[in-house]
Amino acid sequence: MTSTDHPDPVAKRPVALVTGAARGLGAAIAGALEDAGWAVAGFDLAPSATTLSVQVDVTDASAVEKSVRIVESDLGPIGALVTVAGIYEELPIDDMTDSVWDRMLAVNIGGTINACSAVVPLMVARGSGAIVTISSDLGVGGSQGDAHYAATKGAIVGFSRSLARELVSDGVFVNSVAPGAADTAMLAADSPWRAESFLQSLPVARLVRPDEIAGAVLFLLEAGDTMVGQLLSPNSGATI
Incomplete structure (x- = not known):
């Protein structure tokens, strides 16, 4: 675990923690939050272009907890948590070995739980906070060749809704975003989700843009007690 770019603690802005912030959807969400006035x-x-970049493996609960302490020391109280860190691969069920399952579970649902476990007690103690977990449209509808990924993303939905019920009385509001296929490097050039036949099946005939997903996250973070345990799904109309 290493940290870089320690900022001036005098510059006080509301603090958000984004996991998986170095690239793709995480970078887009982190950038949108920075633009909206968050530290x-x-x-x-990998290093991320954020106010404070902390290199840490989200599957390591102890390292995540230590990193959260760094954030609170350098930036101040964490007011928002967005759990984006995740991996994706397309694989038939017959090819899913124990190690493949273990890695997918450890990063996607394990990383989400580790981040929440480290941040939630701090938010509860302060009586305020907002959490947005990143699930997937596949976690709701499933997909051929994505069983392990869909299983972890479905687990995030159940975890988040349960956490929302548990924490609402403590002033902590938990919601989720379940994007459809997004135009990021996570989808290979030859991915079936980029095939013209799939794109033409969508009402808007294109992949979801990262900025659209970031907009859904910002909406939930700013919604206060009007949104509790909800699931927003920017998916280009794939699921209506």
């Missing part, structure tokens, strides 16, 4: 701490294995 963003980015957790990732």
Whole structure:
């Protein structure tokens, strides 16, 4: 675990923690939060272009907890948590070995739980906070060749809704965003989700843009007690 770019603690802005902030959807969300006036701490294995970049493995609960303490020391109280860190691969069920399952579970649902476990007690103690977890449209509808990924993303939905019920009386509001296929590097050039036949099946005939997903996250973070345990799904109309 390493941290970089320690900021001036005098510059006080509301603090958001974004996991998986170095690239793709996480970078888009972190950038949108920075533009909206948040000081963003980015957790990732690689450096992120955020107010505070912390290189940490989200599957390591102890390292995540230590990194959260760094954020609170350098930036101040964490007011928002967005759990984006995740991996994706397309694989037939017959090819899913124990190690493949273990890795997908450890990063996607394990990383989400580790981040929440480290931040929630701090938010509860202060009586305020907002959490947005990133699930997937596949976690709701499933998909051929994505069973392990869909399983972890479905688990995030159940976890988040349960957490929302548990924490609402403490002033902490939990919601989720379940994007459809997004135009990021996570989707390979030859991915079936980029095939023209799939794109033409969508009402808007294109992949979801990262900025659209970031907009859904910002909406939930700013919604206060009007949104509790909800699931927004920017998906280009794939699921209506």
